[in-house]
Structure formats: C-alpha cells, structure tokens
Amino acid sequence: MYSDPSVARFVQDNFVPVRVHVRDQREVFQRLGNRYSATWTPTILIVDEGGEEQYRVEGFLLTDQFLAHLTLGLGKAAFKAGAFEEAEKWFRQVAETYPDSEVAPEAAYWAGVSKYKATGDAAALAETAARFERQYKDTSWATRASVWRSTKAG
Amino acid sequence: MAIGQMTIAWTSDFDKALDQAREKRRPVLLDFSAAPM
8 A cells, every 4th residue: 555656645744654564563553452452454543642542454456545544533633632623624635626436425524523623613414414415425424414403503 | 766756655653653743744544454565
C-alpha cells in the first residue's frame, strides 16, 4: 500500500510513521502488539500523541480506499481532540476526494457533526440530513442523520 | 530516486515517535506488518 507515491506523500506529510515487523522485530511487536491488540497483518493504527488509539485499519486496501481511511482517521483524531474545524476539513476531504469510498457516508455524517460542534448552529445538522436524502440514501449513516431533518437553525 | 518520488521515513522507536508527535502536533501511524521491509 505504501509503494504508491500518493500514499507515501500523504503518510510523510501527516503522520509520524512507525513500522513494526511482526517477525523481524519480535520483541517490539510483542510489546506494542499486546498493547494495541494487533492480531493480524496488516494492522494500521492512528495513535494520538498520548498513545491512545484513534482509528484502525485491518487488512489490505487499494490506494484510494486506504487514503480515504487514513483521511477519515485524521478527522476522527482531530474530533476527539476537540479540534472540530480541523476535523470537518478532513471529513469533507474524504467525502469530496473519495466520494465512492466505503467510508464516504461516514465522513459526510461526521463533517456535519463537526460543523455543528464548531459553530453551535444546528443548521449544519439539517444540511447534512438533506444531503443524505440526495446521496448515500441507503446507508446506515443516512438513517442516523434522518433525525436531523426537522432541525432548526441556531 | 526520481523527482517527485517520496519514501516514508519509518522508525520502529515508538516512544520517540510519540515525542515527535507532540512536537509536530500530528498523530503516529503505527503499522504492524509481515511484508518484507
């Protein structure tokens, strides 16, 4: 997955990259694998500066799907840190750059939540619900957003 | 290396990576791999 230049660039620009080989670095793998319950390869974790896991990818993915997951993970990490504007930026990047990816509906949902958390304006939730009536209608994320349809601004 | 290509500067020192994460204000990508390195 990392041989693709776009993946390498994205990883280098947005993360501190750590790689542990499960056989060649047995001691390190034993320590970190146990700590994070990594029982399969590839397992890719996004870990915040406090060492807390924020997102997990298990199994091989093609380039665009992998980038979509990593971008979603950056959004989740920013959201957890309370950086809602940054989180919204990452979530919208998933939905706009990888609209057909498996995580795009989830990203669209959290983009709306992040905007609401950043602004306090419930119109962000109503807009998100309206978007799900046009796009990703048959996903569980559309169901989750459906309760916001009648949400009023402010 | 061709122009525009980039390789990832992997480390296996997780504790040092957490320090760098705090300095750079970006998360750690922790990859458990069985592929040849």
